[in-house]
Amino acid sequence: MRTLPADVLCVAAFLSAIALVSAAEGDSLSVGQSIKHNESLVSGQGSFRLRFFTGRPNHTYLGIWYNRILSRKVVWVANRLRPLLESTGSLLLRQNRSLILADVAGTVYWLTDPEANLSNPVARLLEDGNLVVSGDDRGDYAWQSFTQPIDTLLPSMNIGLNRRTGENYNLTSWKANDDPSPRDFSWVLVVRGVP
Numbered sequence: 001m002r003t004l005p006a007d008v009l010c011v012a013a014f015l016s017a018i019a020l021v022s023a024a025e026g027d028s029l030s031v032g033q034s035i036k037h038n039e040s041l042v043s044g045q046g047s048f049r050l051r052f053f054t055g056r057p058n059h060t061y062l063g064i065w066y067n068r069i070l071s072r073k074v075v076w077v078a079n080r081l082r083p084l085l086e087s088t089g090s091l092l093l094r095q096n097r098s099l100i101l102a103d104v105a106g107t108v109y110w111l112t113d114p115e116a117n118l119s120n121p122v123a124r125l126l127e128d129g130n131l132v133v134s135g136d137d138r139g140d141y142a143w144q145s146f147t148q149p150i151d152t153l154l155p156s157m158n159i160g161l162n163r164r165t166g167e168n169y170n171l172t173s174w175k176a177n178d179d180p181s182p183r184d185f186s187w188v189l190v191v192r193g194v195p
């Protein structure tokens, strides 16, 4: 058997590295694009990553993580109450501005209910850890994860009342280290700065 010349292998490795970066390492999703269980979005300067993670067996969630810290640092969870089976999830942006987390059979586990009417919606993971859906004018967000905090306040989140919707920010701790569902009767406020 002939072995391939080293320069061919180098080019192949280079091309596959580019393909990986464009498919899995961008910061945004356009309409019709999705990320699958083994793909992720990384914010522009690399501070945060949106990716799937599994707590207990077959309890898989989509979350936003600090990207540069090795200890557990999940700052936000989408499907906190409805875990997916392992390796089945994908996050998709629809033309109607909804971000939809579904499994391979099309069952929806979580979706956003966007407020603004946008042309050419794009979902983007921002450098401050906010996952947003905005239009091509980058004006108002149709939806943003900062309005649905879990147990972590990031530096650019507003504490307390949302002036526009009148909603109060609620922070509820995880039930256990491997279970992000809310612990009953426990309201905590954990303020963490960006390291």
Ligand SMILES: *[C@@H]1O[C@H](CO)[C@@H](O)[C@H](O)[C@H]1NC(C)=O
Pocket: 020, 024, 036, 038, 039
């Ligand atoms: C993700 O997993 C699928 C199979 O589940 C595989 O075909 C694909 O190559 C994987 N992608 C990456 C970026 O690892």
Ligand SMILES: *[C@@H]1O[C@H](CO)[C@@H](O)[C@H](O)[C@H]1NC(C)=O
Pocket: 057, 058, 085, 086
């Ligand atoms: C997850 O669930 C699937 C389908 O029910 C099952 O086949 C698989 O063995 C389970 N995996 C684990 C780790 O429990």
Ligand SMILES: *[C@@H]1O[C@H](CO)[C@@H](O)[C@H](O)[C@H]1NC(C)=O
Pocket: 094, 096, 097, 098, 111, 112, 113, 114
């Ligand atoms: C977008 O479409 C999905 C189904 O395709 C639906 O579940 C969702 O509610 C829609 N969102 C809006 C904002 O209309």
Ligand SMILES: *[C@@H]1O[C@H](CO)[C@@H](O)[C@H](O)[C@H]1NC(C)=O
Pocket: 117, 118
């Ligand atoms: C959004 O904009 C489209 C096209 O401009 C229009 O047809 C639709 O009715 C608008 N929807 C809402 C909820 O304003």
Ligand SMILES: *[C@@H]1O[C@H](CO)[C@@H](O)[C@H](O)[C@H]1NC(C)=O
Pocket: 167, 168, 169, 170, 187
């Ligand atoms: C949690 O949020 C709800 C709805 O915004 C509010 O009614 C409730 O008072 C909040 N709970 C706490 C403990 O802040």
